[in-house]
Amino acid sequence: MEKPANDSLPCIxxxxxxxxxxxxxxxKLPKLGWVEVHNENFFGGGASLRTLLKVREHYPVSLxxxxxxxxxxxPLDQAxxxxxxxxxDAVQPAAVSEHLCWNSVPDMTINxxxxxxxLVINDLLPFPYTQEALSHVARRVDQVQEKIGRRLLVENLSSYLSFTSSEMSEGEFLSELSRHTGCAILFDVNNLYVNARNLGVDAKAFIKALPAEAVAEYHLAGHSIRDGCLVDTHSTQVCAEVWELYEFALQHIGPRPTxxxxxxxxxxxAVLTGEAEKAQQRLEEYHACFK
Amino acid sequence: MNNRQILSAAIGSLLALGLVSNASAAGKKMDMEQCYGVAKTGHNDCSSNKSAHSCAGQATKDRDAEDFVAVPKGTCAKIAGGTLKSA
Amino acid sequence: MLVLNDDLSDFARAIVRGEEPSSRVVTSYQNYSVAIAIEVYRNNYRGNLHDTLAGAYPVIEQLVGKDFFRLLTRQFIGQYFSRSGNLHHYGAEMAGFIAAFEPAQGLVYLPDVAALEWACHCAYFAEDAATLDIGKLAQVPPEQYPDLILHIHPACHLVRSRYPITAIWHAHQPGASGDFHIDLDSGASNALISRKNDVVVVSALTEGDAAWLQGIQAGTSLGEATATTLEHYPDFNLQTALLKLVAQNVLANFNLGAAP
Structure with a gap:
């Protein structure tokens, strides 16, 4: 399936x-490479959308x-x-992404x-990585890409549990999903680190196995620890181990918008832009985009 | 005045003012201030900030609701006749 | 049906119902047990919905205090499930829930304040719509004015209450002094919620203006809504009402209904 390559996030x-x-x-219109926002906060009209459109006049926006x-x-929620x-249509974003997760089941029996x-559980929930799930998710990614008329970036998840029924790793699942649907991969380095610490995923093997050409963006964030479990709270600075994994990814996958x-x-x-500056320095060390 | 005259007079005053087109032109000029309004003022702040969608996990542990005494303890005390009836 | 659905349903029941997770979930992890993992998800689930309700109902939270509000949302969340991936749709039933919530029975005005806050929440996220086109209205021959069907802007709502909810709402907005005393016997109020230059505005309408707007909202023609309102409220002034409502961005568009 051919997707127009209209992803235009700058590699910064x-x-x-x-x-x-x-x-x-x-x-102040500070020097920012680009910004990313959560889609659902801008559904509808009014002040939120107007603000985003103003921002869009000055920066590339990722949805x-x-x-x-x-x-x-x-079923996929058509609304x-x-x-x-x-x-x-309104924002003309440089990229559109979603998570590799579920949030809703039909007809759940209780008692x-x-x-x-x-029922919708408004969270990002993991599922067993099976062949059946792969065809199911691939169909839905196809539907989304068809509808929005562009390539979707799909992000790896931070998980607090896993399933014995999984037939492949999350990395293999994402790679296959990308191969089947042409979707790109949004690689969240902190999510991988959380999974390495929580579930025992081999982080470096995950990075080496990802199809580099499909990876279109990196995410970096901080996490918290609760009762021994790393929780992806996005509430602190990026930790040293995640910076190390990011550098490892830059070597094996290459520089990407971060x-x-x-x-x-x-x-x-200023704290946020300071963190971005640290990413920018590392990106520059690995030279310009491959594009 | 009969009903018809009332309608004509009322709509006539709208037409005379032509105020809608003026108001929307002014609205464009105010765009900048209004987008600041999102994060600065009242309800808008809450809607776009506190109940914002996020892809992060929750850091703070939800306390057990059973610990709470089921008696309102807020500004309702300042509303006369609005406090709990003595049971 | 997908096998996947069994795993997701078991997981969902563990989160929202506190049931044991399925045997297909791994039981022990690097540094914690599956019980901790489920607790993290339950906490996220309740926390996200609580924060959403706190965002939609900030005045209710101030009126009853944080602890009582948490008790309220905890029970609401147990009773009403989310049905949309857009969290901003969650919490519509709060007014009715509070009306039946035993510990809040003494606060008789609370359900109406909740209805007002939900209207504000919906107004904030409503779709944009073109404002009344005066040029187009000027082309309507006056003899057809009675047949005009006025359309209400999607962000416009009317909440009518026996209690002074507009004053209560204003007293709890950021920037309000916090030093207020409201007498519940000060009477009924008709809260008009609209969006002006993208800011949600709450203002008070007279009984007559509110009755007229309710008629228009129900799709009644201008002539009929005005005549009915005048029967009940002889002081009703259409000209004043129209100017006020247009200034508040309440009217969006119009069409001509069939002549009676």
């Missing part, structure tokens, strides 16, 4: 743009979804997909006869 560092920084960014549920067994299409229809994500306990803008 960007930041996740959240509400506390809208004003400062629009007032990052958290609610599509690519692996859900409930959600249409809202994404309208947002894409015997009781049924909950189309995002600093921060979602809770959001610091002053």
């Amino acid at each position: 560092a960007g930041i996740g743009l959240r509400a506390p920084h809208y004003c400062e960014v629009l007032e 990052h979804g958290v609610g599509m549920g690519l692996a859900s067994t409930a 959600h997909l249409s809202a994404l299409c309208r947002l894409c 015997g006869p009781m049924v909950i229809n189309d 995002l600093i994500e921060w979602d809770s306990d959001i610091p002053v803008l």
